[in-house]
Amino acid sequence: MSLPRFIQGSATRNPYVFYHWRYIDIFVYFSHHTVTIPPVCWTNAAHRNGVPVLGTFITEWTDGQKxxxxxxxxxxxxYRAVAEQLARIAQHYRFDGWLVNIENTLSxxxxxxxxxxxxxxxxxxxxxxxxxxVIWYDSVLQNGALRWQNELTEENRVFFDACDGxxxxxxxxxxxxxxxxALAGPRHTDVYVSGHQRGALSSL
Incomplete structure (x- = not known):
């Protein structure tokens, strides 16, 4: 028995379909909401193709700073309560973890x-x-400044060392x-760069 393609339904006559799973190491379902949970149809599609799918935890600008x-x-x-709740959400909705993206300055x-x-x-x-x-997005530095590096540096390495990538x-x-x-050494495969599709990560 085959499952319906869009088990939660779709209001679009020709919905977007992603065909390139074989090129993807990790798929991040991204939005600018603080907590973004991947829809079940995306999680199922990723898992059918052996690809982990992550939700997004993001804070931005003045509201994010607060x-x-x-x-x-x-x-x-x-902070432990927030971490534990995020883990429960991933477990409940059966996706594979989180991209953590802090895009605001920190005290x-x-x-x-x-x-x-x-x-x-x-x-x-x-x-x-x-x-x-849990993957950290290259954003704030260890001094709390918001400054994208486009690489692993000594200024953002403390966050890389605290999670999976x-x-x-x-x-x-x-x-x-x-x-x-060179800086990542044996963990160089834990550094990811964006692929041609937004949200698709490929290992370095």
Whole structure:
């Protein structure tokens, strides 16, 4: 028995169909909402093709800064609660983890709590989801400044070290990848760059 292609229905007569799963290491379902859960049809399609699919946890601009201060600067109880809830969401909806994308500046206290938040989130996702992943997006630096690097650097490595991988900003050039490969060392396959389809990640 074959399952319907769009098990949640589709209001579009000719919906978008993705044909390139064999070229994708990880698929990120992305939006600019704080928490984006991949629709079941996308998760099913990815899993049928052996591709993990991640949701997105994103904070942006002034509202994002306020949110980060609320849960990161709030201390371990607050950021651990957020991490645990994100892991439960992934487990419940049966997708494979999260892209974490903090696109706003952070106070010294908040950025200091970011690596332990990522470590706790990663541990929680690993415990809740077989093969689960947490990927950090190249955005803020270890001093809390928002400055995309387009590569792994000593300024963003602390976040890479706290989770399963780094997704570089999309303005990378070949020299960025060469430096990243050298700095990542044996973890160079944990660095991802965007493919031709938005949201599709390929390992370095």
């Amino acid at each position: 949110l980060c201060e609320a849960f990161l600067a709030g201390g371990p109880e607050a 010294p206290v908040a950025v200091g709590n970011l690596p332990p938040f990522l470590r706790h989130l990663t541990a929680q996702v690993h415990g809740a989801v077989p093969g689960g992943l 780094l997704f570089t900003n999309y303005n990378w050039k070949e020299e960025h990848l060469e430096r990243t490969r």
